[in-house]
Amino acid sequence: xxxxxxxxxxxxxxxxxxxxxxxxxxxxxxxxxxxxxxxxxxxxxxxxxxxxxxxxxxxxxxxxxxxxxxxxxxxxxxxxxxxxxxxxxxxxxxxxxxxxxxxxxxxxxxxxxxxxxxxxxxxxxxxxxxxxxxxxxxxxxxxxxxxxxxxxxxxxxxxxxxxxxxxxxxxxxxxxxxxxxxxxxxxxxxxxxxxxxxxxxxxxxxxxxxxxxxxxxxxxxxxxxxxxxxxxxxxxxxxxxxxxxxxxxxxxxxxxxxxxxxxxxxxxxxxxxxxxxxxxxxxxxxxxxxxxxxxxxxxxxxxxxxxxxxx
Amino acid sequence: xxxxxxxxxxxxxxxxxxxxxxxxxxxxxxxxxxxxxxxxxxxxxxxxxxxxxxxxxxxxxxxxxxxxxxxxxxxxxxxxxxxxxxxxxxxxxxxxxxxxxxxxxxxxxxxxxxxxxxxxxxxxxxxxxxxxxxxxxxxxxxxxxxxxxxxxxxxxxxxxxxxxxxxxxxxxxxxxxxxxxxxxxxxxxxxxxxxxxxxxxxxxxxxxxxxxxxxxxxxxxxxxxxxxxxxxxxxxxxxxxxxxxxxxxxxxxxxxxxxxxxxxxxxxx
Ligand SMILES: Nc1ncnc2c1ncn2[C@@H]1O[C@H](COP(=O)(O)OP(=O)(O)OP(=O)(O)O)[C@@H](O)[C@H]1O
Ligand SMILES: [Mg+2]
Numbered sequence: 001x002x003x004x005x006x007x008x009x010x011x012x013x014x015x016x017x018x019x020x021x022x023x024x025x026x027x028x029x030x031x032x033x034x035x036x037x038x039x040x041x042x043x044x045x046x047x048x049x050x051x052x053x054x055x056x057x058x059x060x061x062x063x064x065x066x067x068x069x070x071x072x073x074x075x076x077x078x079x080x081x082x083x084x085x086x087x088x089x090x091x092x093x094x095x096x097x098x099x100x101x102x103x104x105x106x107x108x109x110x111x112x113x114x115x116x117x118x119x120x121x122x123x124x125x126x127x128x129x130x131x132x133x134x135x136x137x138x139x140x141x142x143x144x145x146x147x148x149x150x151x152x153x154x155x156x157x158x159x160x161x162x163x164x165x166x167x168x169x170x171x172x173x174x175x176x177x178x179x180x181x182x183x184x185x186x187x188x189x190x191x192x193x194x195x196x197x198x199x200x201x202x203x204x205x206x207x208x209x210x211x212x213x214x215x216x217x218x219x220x221x222x223x224x225x226x227x228x229x230x231x232x233x234x235x236x237x238x239x240x241x242x243x244x245x246x247x248x249x250x251x252x253x254x255x256x257x258x259x260x261x262x263x264x265x266x267x268x269x270x271x272x273x274x275x276x277x278x279x280x281x282x283x284x285x286x287x288x289x290x291x292x293x294x295x296x297x298x299x300x301x302x303x304x305x306x307x308x309x310x311x
Numbered sequence: 312x313x314x315x316x317x318x319x320x321x322x323x324x325x326x327x328x329x330x331x332x333x334x335x336x337x338x339x340x341x342x343x344x345x346x347x348x349x350x351x352x353x354x355x356x357x358x359x360x361x362x363x364x365x366x367x368x369x370x371x372x373x374x375x376x377x378x379x380x381x382x383x384x385x386x387x388x389x390x391x392x393x394x395x396x397x398x399x400x401x402x403x404x405x406x407x408x409x410x411x412x413x414x415x416x417x418x419x420x421x422x423x424x425x426x427x428x429x430x431x432x433x434x435x436x437x438x439x440x441x442x443x444x445x446x447x448x449x450x451x452x453x454x455x456x457x458x459x460x461x462x463x464x465x466x467x468x469x470x471x472x473x474x475x476x477x478x479x480x481x482x483x484x485x486x487x488x489x490x491x492x493x494x495x496x497x498x499x500x501x502x503x504x505x506x507x508x509x510x511x512x513x514x515x516x517x518x519x520x521x522x523x524x525x526x527x528x529x530x531x532x533x534x535x536x537x538x539x540x541x542x543x544x545x546x547x548x549x550x551x552x553x554x555x556x557x558x559x560x561x562x563x564x565x566x567x568x569x570x571x572x573x574x575x576x577x578x579x580x
Binding site (some may be wrong): 057060076077079080081082085087088091092093094102103106107109111148149150163164165169261 | 476477478479481483484485486487488489491492496500501503538575579
């Protein structure tokens with residue numbers, strides 16, 4: 001089942017393939033992400049997850065295929081796509097507040113305006129800092145404001161980095177194993193932050209506004225993927241055309257948790273096992289589209305909802 | 312035991328003790344030398360050193376037409392050459408080093424050249440400076456500037472490559488930065504402490520080049536004076552000058568360390 005064509009997508013990846021020399025990494029990746037979705041991307045180590053993110057970010061031109069954000073082709077890293085890396089996630093020489101307002105400064109002022117209209121610039125900066133502070137307060141990071149990254153815990157740094165990316169209101173934010181180097185308690189803080197963003201998306205949709213937080217997140221924790229995201233994608237070579245490269249072999253919706261729900265991973269054991277089998281089991285070779293059912297499930301879900309309304 | 316801590320008071324007592332021992336043994340050696348030869352000037356006593364100190368501050372020329380004291384003439388000449396030469400060398404190496412770290416097409420033609428030239432000891436190049444630039448003020452400044460340029464360019468270029476990750480640059484693009492903004496707002500800010508540190512490390516070598524050149528062709532300056540005075544065995548002035556050189560070095564070091572702390576409070580080494 002193809003995704004509906006006329007819809008407005010935050011992110012579209014079309015027939016993207018990547019080979020390095022004669023090493024085929026990615027084969028014909030197609031992916032559409034709606035505004036407000038939190039998509040988790042899982043897959044065996046070395047299957048090309050980071051490669052896919054680099055192509056979406058535009059730092060690495062794919063061998064073939066195209067990436068569009070908000071309908072516009074990506075030609076290089078730009079402010080439509082935000083990124084949070086596992087390391088180097090913040091600028092060492094800026095405090096948390098300055099890190100978050102850094103993008104506003106780069107985006108809304110230029111070197112010339114800073115130099116030639118200093119009064120206007122100072123007023124703008126004050127406004128930027130206020131917005132940055134407000135955002136940090138909103139995500140519960142008021143204690144971080146004046147700290148340099150060297151003075152923060154790893155978890156705090158990652159959350160500030162997420163704020164730094166989202167304050168720019170990009171079409172989509174890419175997280176490449178943002179939790180990778182964190183201990184369990186810090187992971188939970190970061191998961192909560194993302195779940196709250198998802199709640200805000202729901203509120204925005206209900207009020208007819210455009211949801212602001214669209215995320216594509218790489219993680220190696222399957223529980224985390226299902227817990228935080230509303231859609232899970234699996235990338236792997238374990239399909240019938242595996243020699244051509246890794247493909248999306250799993251794409252299904254998953255249960256959405258609210259930050260107040262208990263963190264009960266046992267609720268989705270079934271889906272986790274299905275995901276593990278479909279993506280990570282190298283003895284289970286199947287047709288690549290077998291578990292790629294997101295859009296079908298979505299439309300039947302929509303039908304259910306409208307049927308309910310009729311009855 | 313290795314690295315075992317000692318009480319703070321003991322540390323200070325020993326630190327001061329070291330200086331006291333140095334000074335007393337100097338005075339003892341000096342006294343012994345004087346006993347052998349009452350007119351010796353090679354190891355002057357502290358009293359003689361005091362006279363040397365007075366001598367360097369004594370106005371020169373006739374009383375009706377006084378000229379500035381030796382010390383001021385030499386200090387001015389040396390500091391001016393050092394300051395101007397270093398300023399030029401530092402400015403050039405920041406521009407070249409940062410651009411090399413930022414653009415592959417600048418890095419490609421220059422990295423091997425810079426690496427190679429930074430390995431030639433600048434003092435060994437002195438004859439070339441004499442021949443090409445002459446022996447005037449220009450020679451001293453260009454020698455200091457070029458003497459530190461290659462190794463400093465090398466270290467700034469390395470700092471950009473090592474301290475500024477691709478991730479930091481890509482992220483700046485996603486935050487809406489232009490190329491110029493990435494150079495100024497990301498690269499420059501990130502390596503500023505490294506730049507200050509490498510300036511600090513270059514003061515020593517720069518002094519070496521300059522003093523060596525002054526000893527060979529100068530007509531004023533600390534190096535020139537040290538050589539002239541030692542030729543007439545007026546060691547009391549020579550030692551005072553050496554002491555002053557140490558103080559200049561310490562002061563420069565301290566002010567750059569302070570500058571780095573003020574400008575880069577985030578930096579911890
Ligand atoms: N620049 C490159 N040149 C050649 N091969 C590359 C390059 N970049 C990545 N690869 C190869 O592409 C494959 C995918 O790498 P990638 O980093 O995208 O995997 P990943 O899924 O992110 O792995 P991990 O889970 O370990 O982060 C690997 O086999 C890697 O060796
Ligand atoms: Mg990776």
